[in-house]
Amino acid sequence: MAEKKRLILNLFEMNCVSHITHGLWRLPDNNRERFNDIEYWTELAKLLESGGFDAVFLADVIGTYDVFRGGAGTSVREGLHIPNNDPSLVVPAMAAVTRHLGFGITFSTTYEPPFAWARRLSTLDHLTKGRVGWNIVTSYLPNAARNFGLDGEIDHDTRFEIADEYLDVLYKLWEGSWDDDAIVSDRENGTFADPEKIRPIDHDGKYFKVEGPQLPAPSRQRTPVLFTATASAAGTAFAGKHAELVFTGGPSADFVRTTIENVRAAAVAAGRKADDVRFVAIGAVIVGRTDDEAQAKLAAYERLTSVEGYLAHASLPFDPTAYPPETKIKDVADGDGGIGRWRAFDPEQSVGELLAGFSDIGRGPFFTVGTPEKVADAIESWLDDVGIDGINLLQYHSYDTARDFIELVVPVLRARGRLRASYDEDESLRDRIFGDGDRLPDRHFGARYRGGAHLPITERRAAPTGPTIPTDNSTARKRQR
Ligand SMILES: Cc1cc2nc3c(=O)[nH]c(=O)nc-3n(C[C@H](O)[C@H](O)[C@H](O)COP(=O)(O)O)c2cc1C
Incomplete structure (x- = not known):
């Protein structure tokens, strides 16, 4: 019998109060307001490692949501991604109190130059001994563009073109600039590193000019594990060429299936194996010892959920709360159904119907409420029938969501062979996910620069x-x- 697919288990986090379950920071004993404290992150990291989590996935944005109601007022009131701190800076603290937990850090290719990011990420890969992944995003907020000196957003496909060259620069720095044996540490002859084994990259492209060499020496993984989240044609081609772990979303299980198929096809077209890319979906899980206990938690969450937070997060360019509920969307908005950042709406829908679906506490198609066995069944079905490889566990309550999952669901998944009983010693993040060593596979585009080739x-x-x-x-x- 074929071996069961093992679940990649990540926690979905963000260095802010209200990440993606708006309004719930008000739940009793929720720790979200402690995100400025280093102890918030060290306690969380130790908890996750005690439950065998593979990684903590840190989302990020670099601007405010200021479209809804024509300003950032709602976002500020809701704590919606503002205040918000840098995700990469909490990683060394978490790494210092753990030995196995991995870190997926979101960073945008649109605004900061690649040389600086290559250096920061190599430093993190050194400090974590190879436990770092990078969630590559191109950023979507108009305010982010204005924060970095532009008048407005660069168009979508150009952002992906820039990202492609950005990655090219990084591969040259991470894979090509230094040989593995460059550091000789020869005390007798006073030679720390061999200049013959370190080279400039002399990148001179359409968007970037970088001489090099890379400043940090090669870290354990060299190129960190590459994550991305996408669904568009440009994004799919990009993911097929670069990504190792794709974070998928969308309205339905079928949508996720199609995304998986498309990205795997794009990977094969880029000379990789279909299985070189793994897929992770948001896992919205509310678990209790009994169904009633789980339903009671759901009811508590629903009482505090904030529709306004979701509306601002979606960047709705109109305010559905300002109209009688029976008003058709076509009569209040631009009428073409292309409204907001996340979804296209039916212009014939009423604002009342729109609002009823908006505080979507499940945040996507993978939403399960119930006993540990029921949750484990749902996870197994998503692994085997939908074809995902893992979940980013959505947090309703920090740390109860992770704690409940560890106490109630992890033992069931272990018993069913979906999670290991313990970590392997001394694994890099890439080796844990793919079981094929620390480095990018030879067939990945980034490997072409090894030894200074190309x-x-x-x-x-x-x-x-x-x-x-x-x-x-x-x-x-x-x-x-
Ligand atoms: C589940 C999920 C999580 C995401 N997290 C972030 C994030 O933390 N920061 C960010 O800038 N974009 C994030 N994005 C947005 C993507 O990076 C991307 O901009 C978006 O999916 C649109 O890309 P596409 O046009 O290729 O589909 C996320 C997208 C999805 C589906």
């Missing part, structure tokens, strides 16, 4: 003739300036 300096050295061929690194470097 870099200008290597190609000049390899050229058979010609008067301008430099003979060593130092000559080559002088020529760059």
